[in-house]
Each structure stands twice: as structure tokens, then as C-alpha cells.
Amino acid sequence: MNTVLNRLYSDYLMPSRLAGYGRLLARANDEGYRQLSVRAFGAAVAAGADGAAPGRCLVHRHDIDSDLRTAAKMFALEQKHGVAASYYFRLSTLDFGLMREIEAAGGEASYHYEEVADFAKEHHLHDPVEVRRRLPEIRKRFLENYTWIESRLGRSMPTVASHGDFVNRRLQVFNHEILNDHALRARCGIAWETYDAALLNHFDAYISDRPHPVYFHPFSPQSALGRHARICLLTHPVQWETNWRESTRCNVRRLREQLAW
Known part of the structure; x- marks a missing residue:
């Protein structure tokens, strides 16, 4: 019962927390944190591991599962405070106008992908072994979606972020398994998946x-x-x-x- 009530409160009754987000950005600036996108942090790591990244940094990753209206408000707050962030858009939340604004402001707009979950739902797959057997088909679909978004956006997307769906949790097969293929990463020019241990360890x-x-x-x-x-x-x-x-x-x-x- 409490779970249902909490969900109803979160979805329909909760007061806006955006003022608190603005205070967080301001405090991080005051305390000397450089506020970065995942792309900027990843580039610093690749350039020189620990020595290249700022001493103090707050890396912002936004997963746009839904609610473009609030995403735009968060972006406006970041502009006010001189903050760059990463925004990862699903196929269902793509907004190329907003994405180009984010890029023009020095942030990052990229892909929040979920082809494993989409494929399993489309083909009614309930066996994780069968899902993994069909990863070549799923990777082909990812490549098609990625290159289409990249073409429409008009710039490269060197970092991407896996989305988590109820199907992934039930099957225990996750979207980021798509990028266990190094040839696919190289073909797309993907330097980092946001769940890469080599990135998270920093x-x-x-x-x-x-x-x-x-x-x-x-x-x-x-x-x-x-x-x-x-x-x-x-x-x-x-x-x-x-x-x-x-x-x-x-x-x-x-x-x-x-x-x-």
C-alpha cells in the first residue's frame, strides 16, 4: 500500500524540487567543483587518466526516460550557473531542437539506448539464452538507430547510456551488453558507455x-x-x-x- 501511495505522490502531488537543484549547482560552484558532461570527463580520463581530470568535479548525467518539459527546465538552470551536462535521449524522447541547444551551450546530447528490451518485447522473448543468441540482430538495429540519430543531430556521439527496462530486470539481460562488441564500438566511434568500469572507477x-x-x-x-x-x-x-x-x-x-x- 505504501508503495502505491508513494508512487501516486511522486507522479502527481510532489512539489517541484528544481529550486533544490539550482542550489546544488550554485553550491558546487562555490566549493570549487568543475561541473562537467560525461563526454568532457571521459576525454580527460582518456588523455591522461587521473592526472588529466580536474581535482574537484561534479559530472552531470541526465537520463531522459520521459518528461522533456522538466529536462528543458534543468538545462535552463545549468545555463544560469554556467554548468555543462550530458543528456541521454531515448527514441521516444528525442527532441533534436533541445539536443542542438544543449550542444551549442557546451553540453552533450546523446543516445539512451534500449534495443535489447525493445527486441525482447517485440518478439515476445522470455528466455535470456534466446535473447543473447539474437544479439547480432539487436546490434544491427542499434547501429541503424545510432547512425540515424547522429546524422540528424549533426555531430558525433562518443558516449552513450544504457536504459533500464522492466524486461531487462526480469530477464537479467541488459542493454549495455550490445556494446560488448568492440568492432561495433569502433564503427560508431563510441569511446565510453556510461556503465563502463574503466570510466566509473575514476x-x-x-x-x-x-x-x-x-x-x-x-x-x-x-x-x-x-x-x-x-x-x-x-x-x-x-x-x-x-x-x-x-x-x-x-x-x-x-x-x-x-x-x-
């Missing part, structure tokens, strides 16, 4: 937002400032402001997909 703290009433895991970014030098903060716009139209659309879509699969 952070002192990795924090993700959570729905009400938890908000953050394993601790808040505010408490990490000053205690940790290199912080990665993963956020989802839907966790920061309610958007009842978008929440309803996503809830209905998820229910339909679950029933169909």
Missing part, C-alpha cells in the same frame, strides 16, 4: 536520484560535496517535478507493454 562517488521518499542513493549529492572529489550524479527529470500528463502516458504505456509481453 569517480569517488556515484549517486543516482530515486523516487519519493528516498530521493538519492547511496547518499545525497549535497552531503558528498566537500567529502568526495570526483562525483557522478545521475538524474531523471521525472524525479524532480511532477508532470501529470507525462506520468499518466508513461504509466499506461508501461502497463500495455507488460500485458503484451
